[in-house]
Amino acid sequence: MKSIYQKAKEYSSNKCELAMSKAIAQAYLDGFKDGYEARKNKEEVVFDGDDVEYVDLGLPSGTLWAKDSLKDDGMNCLLTFDEANMLSIPSAEQWEELLTHCKWRLIDNRHATVTAKCVGPNMRFILFSFFESYIKPNSWRESGGEVRFWLKNVFGSTDEKGTIARFYKKIGDDTLTFSKVSISVEYKLPVRLVK
Numbered sequence: 001m002k003s004i005y006q007k008a009k010e011y012s013s014n015k016c017e018l019a020m021s022k023a024i025a026q027a028y029l030d031g032f033k034d035g036y037e038a039r040k041n042k043e044e045v046v047f048d049g050d051d052v053e054y055v056d057l058g059l060p061s062g063t064l065w066a067k068d069s070l071k072d073d074g075m076n077c078l079l080t081f082d083e084a085n086m087l088s089i090p091s092a093e094q095w096e097e098l099l100t101h102c103k104w105r106l107i108d109n110r111h112a113t114v115t116a117k118c119v120g121p122n123m124r125f126i127l128f129s130f131f132e133s134y135i136k137p138n139s140w141r142e143s144g145g146e147v148r149f150w151l152k153n154v155f156g157s158t159d160e161k162g163t164i165a166r167f168y169k170k171i172g173d174d175t176l177t178f179s180k181v182s183i184s185v186e187y188k189l190p191v192r193l194v195k
Contacts (some may be wrong), residue, residue: 047186049053052193057099057120062121063094065118065126069149069190071089081185090194091152092180095165098160104176106169115175116167137186149192151180160185 002010051071054064070077070087079087090098098118107115107127116128134142146168153163161182169176 032185046098054193054195055120055124055126055128056122057098057118057124058122059097059120061094061097061098063090064195065090065098066193067126068193069132076132076157076190078133078149078188079191080188081150081153084191085153085162087191088152088193088195090165091154092163094194095151095180099178104174106174106176116169128167132190134190135188137184148189153180162187164189 053067055067056064070079082166101121103119105119107117114130116130117125118128119125122192128147130146130147132142132147134148135141146166148164148166151163151165162185163180163182164187165178166181167178168177
């Protein structure tokens with residue numbers, strides 16, 4: 001026969017496991033509901049953590065640009081337009097401001113141009129690698145030759161297209177060609193954050 005102590009111990013153990021299980025399930029449901037509401041209301045997620053370092057380039061708007069593409073465990077995060085548009089990514093106006101007020105320099109290694117250095121009016125800079133990969137809608141991974149990242153659209157995707165900032169260096173030319181183009185929202189591109 002079990003002592004009253006043993007019965008109390010079993011009873012409390014079962015109640016504790018049940019209470020913990022219910023608390024974890026409730027936390028999961030609350031998080032799911034909050035995420036659903038944020039997506040439904042097109043709320044923006046802002047990364048202010050230690051993982052993202054922002055640079056003040058001295059732009060008239062005061063916009064700070066992330067020093068590098070968004071990373072997770074040291075690897076670039078490649079996001080679809082809808083995923084990226086939930087974050088604090090640059091607008092077309094912020095991209096135009098960067099082009100208008102910054103100087104661009106190419107950094108070469110022995111074989112090719114590898115990086116574009118964007119120098120702000122205050123001489124601080126950010127770098128853009130020409131060799132960041134991206135994933136096409138057919139799941140093919142490509143890299144090299146140009147920089148691509150999503151631009152903010154306050155209305156979400158339209159006609160299954162999202163706008164990107166794109167630039168590259170033509171072979172034999174020492175200048176950059178900049179453009180904004182629309183591509184399928186299913187592309188997975190690197191993400192550059194602003195605040």
